[in-house]
Amino acid sequence: MTKQNLINTKIGALFLFAACNTLQATSKKPNIIWIFSDDHSVQAIGAYHGRFAPLNPTPNIDKIANEGMRFDRCYVANSICAPSRATLLTGLHSHLNGKIDNKAPFDHNQQQFQKILQKNGYQTVLIGKIHIDGKMQGFDHWEVLPGQGEYYNPEFISESGKYRANGYVTDIITDKALDWLQNKRDKNKPFMLMIHHKSPHRNWIPAQRDMHKYDNVEIPEPDNLFDDYNTRTTAAHKQKMSIDIDMTLDKDLKLGDDFGGPAGMYNERKEWFAKNNPTGKDLVHWKYQTYLKDYLSCVWGVDENVGRVLDYLEKNGLDKNTVVCYSSDQGFYNGEHGWFDKRFMYEESFRTPLLVRWPGHIKAGSVNTDLVQNIDFAETFLDLAKTKIPENMQGVSIVPLLKSKTPADWRRSLYYHYYEYPGAHNVRKHEGVTDKRYKLIRFYGKDVPGGGEWELYDLEKDPSEMNNVYDNQEYAEIVVQLKKELANLRVKYKANLD
Numbered sequence: 001m002t003k004q005n006l007i008n009t010k011i012g013a014l015f016l017f018a019a020c021n022t023l024q025a026t027s028k029k030p031n032i033i034w035i036f037s038d039d040h041s042v043q044a045i046g047a048y049h050g051r052f053a054p055l056n057p058t059p060n061i062d063k064i065a066n067e068g069m070r071f072d073r074c075y076v077a078n079s080i081c082a083p084s085r086a087t088l089l090t091g092l093h094s095h096l097n098g099k100i101d102n103k104a105p106f107d108h109n110q111q112q113f114q115k116i117l118q119k120n121g122y123q124t125v126l127i128g129k130i131h132i133d134g135k136m137q138g139f140d141h142w143e144v145l146p147g148q149g150e151y152y153n154p155e156f157i158s159e160s161g162k163y164r165a166n167g168y169v170t171d172i173i174t175d176k177a178l179d180w181l182q183n184k185r186d187k188n189k190p191f192m193l194m195i196h197h198k199s200p201h202r203n204w205i206p207a208q209r210d211m212h213k214y215d216n217v218e219i220p221e222p223d224n225l226f227d228d229y230n231t232r233t234t235a236a237h238k239q240k241m242s243i244d245i246d247m248t249l250d251k252d253l254k255l256g257d258d259f260g261g262p263a264g265m266y267n268e269r270k271e272w273f274a275k276n277n278p279t280g281k282d283l284v285h286w287k288y289q290t291y292l293k294d295y296l297s298c299v300w301g302v303d304e305n306v307g308r309v310l311d312y313l314e315k316n317g318l319d320k321n322t323v324v325c326y327s328s329d330q331g332f333y334n335g336e337h338g339w340f341d342k343r344f345m346y347e348e349s350f351r352t353p354l355l356v357r358w359p360g361h362i363k364a365g366s367v368n369t370d371l372v373q374n375i376d377f378a379e380t381f382l383d384l385a386k387t388k389i390p391e392n393m394q395g396v397s398i399v400p401l402l403k404s405k406t407p408a409d410w411r412r413s414l415y416y417h418y419y420e421y422p423g424a425h426n427v428r429k430h431e432g433v434t435d436k437r438y439k440l441i442r443f444y445g446k447d448v449p450g451g452g453e454w455e456l457y458d459l460e461k462d463p464s465e466m467n468n469v470y471d472n473q474e475y476a477e478i479v480v481q482l483k484k485e486l487a488n489l490r491v492k493y494k495a496n497l498d
C-alpha cells in the first residue's frame with residue numbers, strides 16, 4: 001500500500017468511526033428527569049411572565065423553558081394531589097385508576113408507565129412526594145415522603161422501611177437524586193429519574209436562607225382578591241379556602257409555635273403582629289402579603305435545587321441526552337378569587353406548568369399552545385423511550401408537539417372531574433369541558449340544589465372567570481354545543497357519574 005493509500009484508509013476509518021458515534025448518540029434512548037413540585041402555579045414561574053414576574057425570578061426553571069419548550073395550555077384531569085399523581089403513573093383519568101380523591105385507595109398492581117419502562121431496560125427512580133400509600137412498584141429505587149411530607153427533618157419511607165433525614169426537604173430530595181446519579185446508577189442503562197418536591201405546598205415553609213427574599217417587596221394583588229362570587233353558583237360561595245376566613249394565623253402564617261419549622265424562625269413576624277395587630281381589610285392584605293412571601297420563598301428553594309440538577313447534568317456530560325421536564329401536580333390560587341388551595345376547574349388550579357428541554361429535538365425558546373393534559377404524561381415517557389404504548393392509556397404522547405409537529409387531529413377539548421366532597425376546603429363535586437375559548441362546568445352531588453348547577457365562562461372576554469354567562473341567551477348555542485361535547489368526552493373516557 002502506498003503512503004497516500006494508507007493515509008486515505010486511515011481517514012476513511014476515522015470518518016466511519018465518527019459516523020458510528022453520531023448514529024449511536026442519536027439512536028441512544030434518552031434519559032428522562034421529571035421534576036415535579038407540589039401546588040406550583042404558573043403565576044409563580046418567571047418563564048410564564050405571570051403576575052409576580054419580574055419580582056419572582058425562577059432563573060433555573062426558566063432555563064428549561066429558554067432552552068426548550070413552554071406549554072401554555074397544560075391542564076390536569078382532577079386538580080388535587082394524589083389523584084394527579086395516580087394519573088401521572090397510569091395515564092388514566094381518576095375514575096379508571098381508582099384514586100378519585102386523596103383518600104381513595106390506590107391499586108399498586110395496576111399498569112403504570114414505570115413498570116413498562118423498567119421492563120424495557122430503563123432504570124426507574126422516584127424520590128420525594130408521591131402521596132400514595134403502600135409499596136411503590138416498578139421503581140428500582142424509591143424513597144418517598146409518607147403522606148404530605150414535612151418541610152424540616154422529614155421522615156422518608158423506602159423499600160427497607162422508615163427513617164428520618166436532617167435538613168430542609170427540597171435540599172434533601174435533590175441530594176438524594178444527585179447521589180443516585182453519581183453513585184448508584186448503572187451508567188450503561190438509560191434512566192427515568194422522578195424528583196418530586198413537597199414545596200411549595202401548604203403551609204409554605206421556606207429554607208431559612210431564603211426566608212427574607214421578599215422582606216421589602218410589595219407583592220402585587222390580583223384584581224379579584226375581594227371577589228364576592230356574584231354570578232357564580234353555590235360552590236364558589238361555600239368553599240373554605242379563603243385567605244380572609246380560612247387561612248390560619250398560627251400554622252399558615254406561622255404566628256404559633258407549632259407551625260412545623262425551626263423554633264424561633266418567625267419571632268420577628270410575631271413581634272410585628274403583636275405590635276400592629278391588623279384587622280378587617282388590613283388583615284386580609286397582610287395575610288395575602290405574608291402568604292405570598294412564604295410561598296414565593298419556597299419556590300425560590302425549588303428553583304435553586306432545579307439549578308443544582310441542571311449543573312450536575314452539564315458537568316457530567318448528561319445534559320445532551322437527557323430530557324428534563326418541570327411540572328407540578330396542579331396549579332394553585334395565589335389570592336385570585338380571594339383564595340389559596342386548588343380543586344376548582346377555574347384556570348389558576350386547572351392549569352399546571354409544563355416546561356421541557358431536550359437538546360437537538362426541541363427548538364430552544366419555543367411555546368406550545370395546544371391542549372395538553374396530565375393524562376398525556378405516561379404515554380409521553382413511553383414514547384420518549386421508544387416503547388410500545390398500551391392501548392388503554394387515555395392520553396396522547398406529546399412527543400410530536402415537542403418536535404413542533406402537532407398532528408392535525410390533536411384534541412380540541414378537555415375533560416375535567418373533581419370528586420373530593422365532603423372534604424377539605426369544601427369544594428363541591430364537578431365535571432366540565434373546555435375548548436380553549438369557553439368552559440362549561442357542572443357542579444353536582446350532595447348539597448347541590450336542583451341536582452346540578454352550571455357555569456359557563458367566555459375565557460377570551462373574561463379570563464379571570466368572574467362572569468358566569470350560563471343563563472345569558474347570547475351563549476345559548478355555545479351551551480348546547482359544549483353539553484354535547486361533554487357527553488362525547490364522557491363516552492370517550494368511559495366516565496361514569498354517581
Ligand code: SGN
Nearest residue numbers: 080081082102201202203341424425
Ligand atoms: C392538607 C392541607 C389542605 C390541602 C390538602 C390536600 N391542609 O389537608 O390545605 O388542600 O392537604 O393537599 S394542611 O393544613 O394540612 O396544610 S394536597 O396537595 O395533598 O392535595
Ligand code: CA
Nearest residue numbers: 038039081329
Ligand atoms: Ca398538590
